[in-house]
Amino acid sequence: MQHFTSVQDITDWSLLWQKVQQVKENPQGRKTFGAGKAMCLIFLNASLRTRLSTQRAAMNVGLDTVVFDINQGGWQLEMADGAVMNGSKAEHVKEAAAVIGSYYNLIGIRAFAQLNDRDEDYQETIIQQFKKYAGVPIISLESSVRHPLQSLTDLITIEEYKKKERPKVVLSWAPHPRALPQAVANSFLEWMPYTNYEVVLTHPEGYELSDEFTQGIRTTNNQREALQNADFVYVKNWSSYRDYGQVLRTDDEWIINEDKMLLTDSAYFMHCLPVRRNVVVTDSVINSSDSLVIPQAAHRVTAAQTVLELLLDHA
Amino acid sequence: MQHFTSVQDITDWSLLWQKVQQVKENPQGRKTFGAGKAMCLIFLNASLRTRLSTQRAAMNVGLDTVVFDINQGGWQLEMADGAVMNGSKAEHVKEAAAVIGSYYNLIGIRAFAQLNDRDEDYQETIIQQFKKYAGVPIISLESSVRHPLQSLTDLITIEEYKKKERPKVVLSWAPHPRALPQAVANSFLEWMPYTNYEVVLTHPEGYELSDEFTQGIRTTNNQREALQNADFVYVKNWSSYRDYGQVLRTDDEWIINEDKMLLTDSAYFMHCLPVRRNVVVTDSVINSSDSLVIPQAAHRVTAAQTVLELLLDHA
Amino acid sequence: MQHFTSVQDITDWSLLWQKVQQVKENPQGRKTFGAGKAMCLIFLNASLRTRLSTQRAAMNVGLDTVVFDINQGGWQLEMADGAVMNGSKAEHVKEAAAVIGSYYNLIGIRAFAQLNDRDEDYQETIIQQFKKYAGVPIISLESSVRHPLQSLTDLITIEEYKKKERPKVVLSWAPHPRALPQAVANSFLEWMPYTNYEVVLTHPEGYELSDEFTQGIRTTNNQREALQNADFVYVKNWSSYRDYGQVLRTDDEWIINEDKMLLTDSAYFMHCLPVRRNVVVTDSVINSSDSLVIPQAAHRVTAAQTVLELLLDHA
Numbered sequence: 001m002q003h004f005t006s007v008q009d010i011t012d013w014s015l016l017w018q019k020v021q022q023v024k025e026n027p028q029g030r031k032t033f034g035a036g037k038a039m040c041l042i043f044l045n046a047s048l049r050t051r052l053s054t055q056r057a058a059m060n061v062g063l064d065t066v067v068f069d070i071n072q073g074g075w076q077l078e079m080a081d082g083a084v085m086n087g088s089k090a091e092h093v094k095e096a097a098a099v100i101g102s103y104y105n106l107i108g109i110r111a112f113a114q115l116n117d118r119d120e121d122y123q124e125t126i127i128q129q130f131k132k133y134a135g136v137p138i139i140s141l142e143s144s145v146r147h148p149l150q151s152l153t154d155l156i157t158i159e160e161y162k163k164k165e166r167p168k169v170v171l172s173w174a175p176h177p178r179a180l181p182q183a184v185a186n187s188f189l190e191w192m193p194y195t196n197y198e199v200v201l202t203h204p205e206g207y208e209l210s211d212e213f214t215q216g217i218r219t220t221n222n223q224r225e226a227l228q229n230a231d232f233v234y235v236k237n238w239s240s241y242r243d244y245g246q247v248l249r250t251d252d253e254w255i256i257n258e259d260k261m262l263l264t265d266s267a268y269f270m271h272c273l274p275v276r277r278n279v280v281v282t283d284s285v286i287n288s289s290d291s292l293v294i295p296q297a298a299h300r301v302t303a304a305q306t307v308l309e310l311l312l313d314h315a
Numbered sequence: 316m317q318h319f320t321s322v323q324d325i326t327d328w329s330l331l332w333q334k335v336q337q338v339k340e341n342p343q344g345r346k347t348f349g350a351g352k353a354m355c356l357i358f359l360n361a362s363l364r365t366r367l368s369t370q371r372a373a374m375n376v377g378l379d380t381v382v383f384d385i386n387q388g389g390w391q392l393e394m395a396d397g398a399v400m401n402g403s404k405a406e407h408v409k410e411a412a413a414v415i416g417s418y419y420n421l422i423g424i425r426a427f428a429q430l431n432d433r434d435e436d437y438q439e440t441i442i443q444q445f446k447k448y449a450g451v452p453i454i455s456l457e458s459s460v461r462h463p464l465q466s467l468t469d470l471i472t473i474e475e476y477k478k479k480e481r482p483k484v485v486l487s488w489a490p491h492p493r494a495l496p497q498a499v500a501n502s503f504l505e506w507m508p509y510t511n512y513e514v515v516l517t518h519p520e521g522y523e524l525s526d527e528f529t530q531g532i533r534t535t536n537n538q539r540e541a542l543q544n545a546d547f548v549y550v551k552n553w554s555s556y557r558d559y560g561q562v563l564r565t566d567d568e569w570i571i572n573e574d575k576m577l578l579t580d581s582a583y584f585m586h587c588l589p590v591r592r593n594v595v596v597t598d599s600v601i602n603s604s605d606s607l608v609i610p611q612a613a614h615r616v617t618a619a620q621t622v623l624e625l626l627l628d629h630a
Numbered sequence: 631m632q633h634f635t636s637v638q639d640i641t642d643w644s645l646l647w648q649k650v651q652q653v654k655e656n657p658q659g660r661k662t663f664g665a666g667k668a669m670c671l672i673f674l675n676a677s678l679r680t681r682l683s684t685q686r687a688a689m690n691v692g693l694d695t696v697v698f699d700i701n702q703g704g705w706q707l708e709m710a711d712g713a714v715m716n717g718s719k720a721e722h723v724k725e726a727a728a729v730i731g732s733y734y735n736l737i738g739i740r741a742f743a744q745l746n747d748r749d750e751d752y753q754e755t756i757i758q759q760f761k762k763y764a765g766v767p768i769i770s771l772e773s774s775v776r777h778p779l780q781s782l783t784d785l786i787t788i789e790e791y792k793k794k795e796r797p798k799v800v801l802s803w804a805p806h807p808r809a810l811p812q813a814v815a816n817s818f819l820e821w822m823p824y825t826n827y828e829v830v831l832t833h834p835e836g837y838e839l840s841d842e843f844t845q846g847i848r849t850t851n852n853q854r855e856a857l858q859n860a861d862f863v864y865v866k867n868w869s870s871y872r873d874y875g876q877v878l879r880t881d882d883e884w885i886i887n888e889d890k891m892l893l894t895d896s897a898y899f900m901h902c903l904p905v906r907r908n909v910v911v912t913d914s915v916i917n918s919s920d921s922l923v924i925p926q927a928a929h930r931v932t933a934a935q936t937v938l939e940l941l942l943d944h945a
Contacts, residue, residue, distance in 0.1 A: 028351045036658045038689050040682060048389045048406065049414060052355060052381060056418045059353050059379040064689040066682060066697075067381075069388055073699055074678045075904050084908040086807045086880075091678065091904030095923065099679060099903065102928035103686045177401045250401075273414065274390050274406030278399040293410065298417035343666045363704045363721065364729060367670060367696060371733045374668050374694040382696075384703055492716045565716075588729065589705050589721030593714040608725065613732035 001310045005127055005140040006148055007191050019306045020156055027060045027305060034063025034312055040104040041067045041141065044126070045112040049273060049300050050141045050149065054108060057304035061312065063106075070096075079125045093129040101134030105315040106308070110141035113181040115245030121145065121181075122210070137311040146187040150272050152303040154188055155195065157296045158232055161268055166196055167231035168265070172223055173203035174254050174280040176237035179247050182209055184272050185238050189213040202226035206240050206248045223254060230264040235271050235281060256281040261290070268292045316625045320442055320455040321463055322506050334621045335471055342375045342620060349378025349627055355419040356382045356456065359441070360427040364588060364615050365456045365464065369423060372619035376627065378421075385411075394440045408444040416449030420630040421623070425456035428496040430560030436460065436496075437525070452626040461502040465587050467618040469503055470510065472611045473547055476583055481511055482546035483580070487538055488518035489569050489595040491552035494562050497524055499587050500553050504528040517541035521555050521563045538569060545579040550586050550596060571596040576605070583607045631940045635757055635770040636778055637821050649936045650786055657690045657935060664693025664942055670734040671697045671771065674756070675742040679903060680771045680779065683930035684738060690935050691942065693736075700726075709755050723759040731764030735945040736938070740771035743811040745875030751775065751811075752840070767941040776817040780902050782933040784818055785825065787926045788862055791898055796826050797861035798895070802853055803833035804884050804910040806867035809877050812839055814902050815868050819843040832856035836870050836878045853884060860894040865901050865911060886911040891920070898922045 003009050010016055022029065039058055043051065051067065058065040068074060077096055078089040085092065100107055109130055113121040121144040131138050140148055158169065171188055190213050192199045201209075201219045208214070220226050227233060235256050240246045255278075261267065269281065269291045277283055286293060318324050325331055337344065354373055358366065366382065373380040383389060392411055393404040400407065415422055424445055428436040436459040446453050455463050473484065486503055505528050507514045516524075516534045523529070535541050542548060550571050555561045570593075576582065584596065584606045592598055601608060633639050640646055652659065669688055673681065681697065688695040698704060707726055708719040715722065730737055739760055743751040751774040760768050770778050788799065801818055820843050822829045831839075831849045838844070850856050857863065865886050870876045885908075891897060899911065899921045907913055916923060 031351065038686055043388065046389055048411065051388060052383065052415060052418050055381045056353055066685045068682065072387065072702065073673060073681060074676055082913060085906035086909050090906065092907050095903055095905065096678065098924045099927040100682060102924060103682050103931055273410055275410065276400035276405065277407050279401050283397060294413045294417060297414040301418055346666065358703065361704055363726065366703060367698065367730060367733050370696045371668055387702065588725055590725065591715035591720065592722050594716050598712060609728045609732060612729040616733055
């Protein structure tokens with residue numbers, strides 16, 4: 001595996017699952033694997049799980065890590081080719097990527113969607129520029145379009161908890177007061193064709209995701225129908241892709257509550273966190289024994305460590 | 316010792332002092348003690364000594380550490396049970412604590428008093444929530460009420476410099492332009508019953524601390540009287556507990572100067588730092604050979620390393 | 631070598647070049663050299679290369695490092711002797727330096743020129759205060775006057791790429807929309823007398839640097855004349871020293887473009903980065919195969935590691 005920026009980067013699925021298993025069984029078993037190598041994690045946006053789990057994963061393989069909040073401690077980056085840089089941006093991504101790639105063996109980068117210009121966001125410019133100019137493996141810590149470390153985590157979690165060969169997995173939109181990116185939902189759906197789950201996507205009208213990710217996915221605007229006999233309910237808000245970056249509704253009709261969970265086959269509740277309690281999901285559901293949010297978040301270390309081990313073979 | 320959030324957490328004082336001695340003699344003697352474990356230090360407020368000394372202490376025991384300025388790089392935390400989270404707070408402390416506790420073997424957290432609502436501050440909510448939900452040992456890096464790493468440091472320093480069995484230790488309020496928490500003073504007094512020092516507390520009227528900490532402590536509003544024959548003068552400003560969070564006076568009557576130090580028995584001058592020179596204490600006193608502020612601050616590493624070693628036995 | 635804050639700190643040049651060679655050949659060859667020691671890097675200003683290369687260099691010698699953005703996570707420092715500290719500055723540099731020096735074996739510090747008061751800036755107060763009070767080796771990560779890690783990097787790069795014994799090295803001013811410090815240019819010139827290069831300085835009228843650094847350096851206001859037969863063109867903007875901190879012109883007459891590079895003897899293009907493309911230098915020049923900006927930046931690790939190894943012998 002050369003980079004880890006989307007599901008397409010995975011070259012050997014059986015090796016991936018073999019690594020997942022090894023990491024789960026003995027996370028401290030390869031403490032010197034990263035010796036003499038170092039990673040730089042660049043954040044343009046807030047992070048709790050990604051920041052802390054990726055650092056812990058790096059420690060587990062003996063990989064030195066620096067964290068760089070580039071907009072606070074560094075320089076604002078220019079992305080455009082040919083720009084006359086006489087504004088607020090002091091450094092071009094071409095130099096930043098190449099320089100950091102000359103210092104570090106691996107680079108992770110988080111750059112959320114800005115939610116202003118859909119075409120710009122969906123080009124994933126910053127992560128593509130880093131892939132082009134850094135010369136070292138790039139790990140997406142969530143791009144404007146995808147969050148593959150989260151998706152791998154989600155698969156690891158479903159695999160661990162599933163009670164049947166082909167569980168029914170429902171991805172449901174839920175309300176939120178702020179405009180959020182589509183990355184987690186896009187990415188989750190992008191990984192689904194690599195499983196044999198029965199997948200259903202449900203959201204209100206206007207919240208359709210890009211065709212690129214929903215092609216072949218059963219979709220309905222009827223949340224209750226979608227939840228029937230579900231084994232896993234994955235809940236996530238996103239802003240509109242059609243009316244790009246807009247919040248079309250904030251009413252609580254789509255909140256996940258106990259009543260809706262009763263429609264399922266005692267489904268597990270999943271969410272990538274952070275979650276707004278009593279807006280996205282009621283306390284009673286997230287506090288219940290069927291809520292997987294903490295073990296799911298804990299598997300962020302499993303996923304990151306697996307990815308690091310696969311990339312270090314080539315770093 | 317399961318946590319380190321107040322003097323009450325200490326289960327074995329003789330083991331504690333034995334560790335202090337070992338650490339003082341050979342801080343690098345246990346470089347692999349923390350191997351395979353990792354700590355997360357969470358800061359909601361500024362810090363110099365705590366941030367830097369706790370990291371150094373962790374290095375000394377081979378414990379990997381990440382520092383997380385949660386309000387800058389992470390999400391604002393909701394503390395209230397049952398909150399409908401449709402405001403500015405994106406994550407509940409229940410998830411944050413449990414997730415970080417799933418990644419790290421130890422958690423340190425600093426959360427100052429807000430000085431708006433006394434009852435709220437004195438519940439020490441955030442540190443109590445972390446103790447409840449994180450599932451790993453919690454270290455107070457200064458809560459809204461206490462600063463136990465500072466208090467342990469203070470004791471280590473007094474023990475090292477005392478010239479008699481039962482030294483007279485005076486805790487004196489001093490002026491300051493800003494409203495500061497009561498944590499250092501509360502905590503210092505809370506530790507005093509575990510010593511055999513002669514303790515005197517002195518402050519102007521209106522600056523009484525909570526009964527919880529002053530019970531049984533000799534107290535006077537006459538600073539000069541308190542300083543008579545003192546062996547150690549510990550100086551600290553705090554805002555009013557009665558008129559909660561208020562600065563009642565900023566005149567220089569209570570400044571510590573050479574004239575006042577002459578009343579003492581050649582007392583050592585102590586302060587937890589940062590200190591405002593020529594407001595809290597004159598240059599001549601803090602620059603004198605009786606000023607312990609630098610060796611005292613240096614013992615923050617001794618204290619942190621002792622606490623880490625005691626907690627790691629259970630982490 | 632006791633400190634590394636200017637070229638005058640270098641006590642043994644042949645040892646320096648011997649170390650440079652060793653580090654270039656085998657950067658991972660001394661992984662345990664810093665064992666049991668630790669360094670604190672303090673930033674008062676933004677940094678990409680310095681922050682990331684110095685950390686990587688420290689990893690390469692097994693030196694534990696903490697990074698401290700003191701204005702974000704710490705306290706604002708008072709510099710003035712005798713100050714009555716009743717304003718916004720909570721801690722005096724005397725305490726901060728001594729305390730950090732008691733925790734860490736080495737301290738790096740970055741404190742840019744403020745560009746308001748020339749005399750104040752040119753006293754390099756903060757770095758001098760750290761040298762005076764910290765009690766451990768101090769590394770300049772760029773002071774208000776000098777940037778010696780950059781200058782060592784520049785020399786390492788020129789030595790590696792020079793094709794003749796005595797190359798012609800031109801330092802040329804270039805335009806920039808913002809007021810920048812003179813540190814990189816000052817420092818570059820300060821190191822030149824320790825080489826046998828033919829050095830020419832060129833800048834528009836009004837951009838003369840301090841005599842302290844230009845004494846004995848051939849200088850011209852004719853950029854094209856300066857570039858004739860150059861082997862290396864080092865480009866950098868700085869604000870006026872005479873009209874202190876002022877930007878006297880922002881037109882593009884002094885930009886480095888292909889046309890000007892044709893005057894040289896196929897010179898290499900150098901810049902310390904970050905660089906504003908198409909303001910300081912055209913895309914065609916910085917993208918060309920004669921541009922050394924990336925290998926030059928990469929040598930920041932070589933320079934930092936060399937300095938760390940020299941200082942660690944005394945830390």
